[in-house]
Amino acid sequence: MKYAGKKVITMIITLFAVTLFVFLAFHFISGDPATSMLGTEATPERVEALREEMGLNDPVLLQYGRWALNFLKGDMGISYSYRMSVSEMVADKIPVTVTLTILAFLMMVVIAIPLGIYTAKHVGGVIDRIIYMINQVIMAFPPFFAGILITLVFGRILKLFTPGGYVSYQKDFFGFVGYLIFPAFAIALPKAAMAVKLLRSSVISESKLDYVRTAYSRGNSTKAVLYKHVLKNALIPVITFLGMALADMIAGSIIIEQVFSIPGLGRILLTSISNRDYPVVMAVIVCISLLVLVVNMVVDIIYGLVDPRISIE
Amino acid sequence: MDEKHLLKVTDLNIEFHDHIVPETVVYDFDLTLDEGDIVGLVGESGSGKSMSALAIAGLLSRKDMKKRGEILFEGVDLLTCERSTLRDIQGNDISVIFQEPMTSLNPVKKIGWQVEESLRIHTDMTKEERYQKVIQMLEDVELDNPEQVYNQYPHELSGGMRQRVMIAAAMICAPKILIADEPTTALDVTIQAQIVKLLKRINKEKKTAIIFISHDLSLVKQICERVLVMQGGYIVESGLTEDIFNNPQKEYTKKLIEAIPKVDRNKKG
Numbered sequence: 001m002k003y004a005g006k007k008v009i010t011m012i013i014t015l016f017a018v019t020l021f022v023f024l025a026f027h028f029i030s031g032d033p034a035t036s037m038l039g040t041e042a043t044p045e046r047v048e049a050l051r052e053e054m055g056l057n058d059p060v061l062l063q064y065g066r067w068a069l070n071f072l073k074g075d076m077g078i079s080y081s082y083r084m085s086v087s088e089m090v091a092d093k094i095p096v097t098v099t100l101t102i103l104a105f106l107m108m109v110v111i112a113i114p115l116g117i118y119t120a121k122h123v124g125g126v127i128d129r130i131i132y133m134i135n136q137v138i139m140a141f142p143p144f145f146a147g148i149l150i151t152l153v154f155g156r157i158l159k160l161f162t163p164g165g166y167v168s169y170q171k172d173f174f175g176f177v178g179y180l181i182f183p184a185f186a187i188a189l190p191k192a193a194m195a196v197k198l199l200r201s202s203v204i205s206e207s208k209l210d211y212v213r214t215a216y217s218r219g220n221s222t223k224a225v226l227y228k229h230v231l232k233n234a235l236i237p238v239i240t241f242l243g244m245a246l247a248d249m250i251a252g253s254i255i256i257e258q259v260f261s262i263p264g265l266g267r268i269l270l271t272s273i274s275n276r277d278y279p280v281v282m283a284v285i286v287c288i289s290l291l292v293l294v295v296n297m298v299v300d301i302i303y304g305l306v307d308p309r310i311s312i313e
Numbered sequence: 314m315d316e317k318h319l320l321k322v323t324d325l326n327i328e329f330h331d332h333i334v335p336e337t338v339v340y341d342f343d344l345t346l347d348e349g350d351i352v353g354l355v356g357e358s359g360s361g362k363s364m365s366a367l368a369i370a371g372l373l374s375r376k377d378m379k380k381r382g383e384i385l386f387e388g389v390d391l392l393t394c395e396r397s398t399l400r401d402i403q404g405n406d407i408s409v410i411f412q413e414p415m416t417s418l419n420p421v422k423k424i425g426w427q428v429e430e431s432l433r434i435h436t437d438m439t440k441e442e443r444y445q446k447v448i449q450m451l452e453d454v455e456l457d458n459p460e461q462v463y464n465q466y467p468h469e470l471s472g473g474m475r476q477r478v479m480i481a482a483a484m485i486c487a488p489k490i491l492i493a494d495e496p497t498t499a500l501d502v503t504i505q506a507q508i509v510k511l512l513k514r515i516n517k518e519k520k521t522a523i524i525f526i527s528h529d530l531s532l533v534k535q536i537c538e539r540v541l542v543m544q545g546g547y548i549v550e551s552g553l554t555e556d557i558f559n560n561p562q563k564e565y566t567k568k569l570i571e572a573i574p575k576v577d578r579n580k581k582g
Contacts, residue, residue: 308420
């Protein structure tokens with residue numbers, strides 16, 4: 001319980017720091033919400049009047065305080081450019097990004113764990129070497145490039161999905177998930193390649209430790225040693241990586257959503273940044289940071305469960 | 314006559330080729346062992362004593378190893394028999410305890426699980442029977458609160474306790490041969506004495522034959538009836554412990570004996 005309390009306090013402090021930073025950053029970059037709302041043709045007087053009305057002439061910390069206070073009250077404000085409630089806009093997008101990330105994460109795990117184990121078991125074999133080479137190439141792919149390549153191969157050539165043919169989850173959930181499979185694959189691929197490499201080397205180095213020799217001395221078969229002794233130990237560093245990868249995927253989905261025209265958090269984040277629509281930007285940032293923080297907490301808990309040497313107290 | 318021996322190692326030669334330069338580790342190694350024997354294997358590190366022991370325990374990688382000779386355990390050659398036959402013997406008839414009790418136990422598994430592992434592999438005992446047996450075994454190696462230890466993890470125990478756990482795990486199937494590879498080297502002196510006493514008791518009560526490997530001759534003197542002295546992969550001297558200590562033939566053996574720190578009682582009252 002004490003642990004949970006501590007974690008929640010850390011999370012609140014982190015959220016505070018993140019939002020303050022983003023707010024300040026926005027203040028210092030060029031561009032003005034009033035101008036982008038009114039257009040470049042507007043007279044300076046009108047812009048100035050609107051700035052005054054929006055409270056943009058107040059000191060930046062006062063503006064931040066006002067935003068934070070409203071946020072705590074559950075009011076995320078009105079979008080400057082869409083003139084609609086931010087909470088509504090964002091709530092609508094969260095399921096999209098979350099589904100995309102979960103799909104990508106599952107794919108990464110499903111690809112990486114069996115392949116990592118297989119390559120570790122057959123070190124130096126032909127398949128190990130082939131996978132190693134493919135891995136090196138895939139790791140060097142930026143996700144957007146993987147996205148483009150997947151669109152080309154699976155969308156245009158094999159016609160397994162319609163590029164740009166996004167289906168809303170409110171309309172057809174399965175169609176929605178079906179469309180997300182390939183974008184998720186683009187996100188998962190480079191991370192899976194890294195995870196394979198990590199798990200492979202982790203299994204190999206664990207296999208050289210003394211307790212493995214002990215396990216053999218009791219009459220365990222190679223398979224039993226691997227699955228009953230080595231694997232749990234070898235997974236410990238991999239769990240850390242998977243946690244980091246998941247956090248990274250949430251943030252990384254921004255680009256993939258752009259490539260595959262998926263209306264998720266990432267897309268409205270990008271449009272609102274260019275429109276200087278900060279109520280929306282702030283709300284999306286809060287969502288993304290919250291997701292990342294929750295993921296980190298879950299990883300910590302899993303870590304404690306797998307490795308008895310780490311107590312979560 | 315020969316077939317009557319529990320273990321008979323003849324002309325064992327082991328070479329490894331996993332590096333560019335072949336590392337030859339053991340030459341012309343011979344050893345016979347009968348029920349209740351305690352034989353010491355001594356020598357400096359790199360003398361081939363551990364390698365010979367690992368060969369007897371079947372723990373050397375067959376792939377990278379070039380070998381000659383035979384290791385007959387009750388008539389079965391452990392160097393050439395089927396792997397499944399070897400596995401049936403490992404942990405059941407021949408057990409090993411290692412030098413580092415810190416790292417020889419799996420850090421993420423409970424003590425109870427590790428101690429009963431050989432039972433799970435080699436017997437059809439039920440969970441409850443295994444539990445009872447483990448508790449009894451932990452008591453037998455003089456651990457307090459066996460029920461508590463059962464549910465602990467290795468990092469929660471001291472070095473001496475861990476080595477007792479290792480012994481309990483090795484003895485759980487009542488093996489005929491126990492190979493103790495420098496079992497006390499990583500422990501402090503008082504714990505060393507306790508572990509040696511425990512091994513002696515096990516040998517006496519259960520008639521388990523013990524191969525005791527050490528570079529510490531004073532320990533070997535305390536526990537072993539027979540000694541093999543190894544140097545550079547060869548057995549340079551062997552015989553009854555008493556004879557070797559009183560009348561060492563080889564320079565090397567003399568040096569090893571001289572290296573034992575002596576307590577001179579006359580000097581300082």
